Amino acid sequence: DAGVTQSPTHLIKTRGQQVTLRCSPKSGHDTVSWYQQALGQGPQFIFQYYEEEERQRGNFPDRFSGHQFPNYSSELNVNALLLGDSALYLCASTPTGVYTGELFFGEGSRLTVL
Amino acid sequence: DAKTTQPPSMDCAEGRAANLPCNHSTISGNEYVYWYRQIHSQGPQYIIHGLKNNETNEMASLIITEDRKSSTLILPHATLRDTAVYYCIVRVGAGTNFGNEKLTFGTGTRLTIIP
Numbered sequence: 369d370a371g372v373t374q375s376p377t378h379l380i381k382t383r384g385q386q387v388t389l390r391c392s393p394k395s396g397h398d399t400v401s402w403y404q405q406a407l408g409q410g411p412q413f414i415f416q417y418y419e420e421e422e423r424q425r426g427n428f429p430d431r432f433s434g435h436q437f438p439n440y441s442s443e444l445n446v447n448a449l450l451l452g453d454s455a456l457y458l459c460a461s462t463p464t465g466v467y468t469g470e471l472f473f474g475e476g477s478r479l480t481v482l
Numbered sequence: 483d484a485k486t487t488q489p490p491s492m493d494c495a496e497g498r499a500a501n502l503p504c505n506h507s508t509i510s511g512n513e514y515v516y517w518y519r520q521i522h523s524q525g526p527q528y529i530i531h532g533l534k535n536n537e538t539n540e541m542a543s544l545i546i547t548e549d550r551k552s553s554t555l556i557l558p559h560a561t562l563r564d565t566a567v568y569y570c571i572v573r574v575g576a577g578t579n580f581g582n583e584k585l586t587f588g589t590g591t592r593l594t595i596i597p
Contacts, residue, residue, distance in 0.1 A: 424584055470528040471518075471528065474525050475523075
């Protein structure tokens, strides 16, 4: 049973460019959340998708957008990249229904903006 | 969600019990205590959670004080693979549906297991 998978694992972009990160949730999970983790900090919640709609959003600008597909996979898009967007981007999935408190995280996509 | 306070770093000898403290003095009655850890270059991993009773699973034990204002995560026999950053998180928790997936992480405790 595959866990949460993310791609790409590493990527380098320049300021002003756009990036798309991808996430496949754990089998049986239909809710996907995205987190940003800057160096030396804990992960910060970006947003969450369920039934192809954004359900919750953290304190991130509109440059950060997402999408969820019918197969529950998800994308995170960041436009007009800034140096400060350099971070590890983590995807987490959970099943709908009774929530046990456990989020399943992927290994992350490390974005470097030059 | 209530704020948590953890020491920035701790060391523990291999084979000994690692006791990681967390203060959450503003915790509300319906908030749970969760622990996650993040091994270098990996995503966070769930360890354990509890409301007011002590909890134990195959990874760790969680001791919550009677007033619920603090807790301790115990790794009974620490190994080198337990070297990681440990996050204590307080939030409205398990059993309810939507909206529970958002976790507010602090900077955690960096635990180093010494051979």
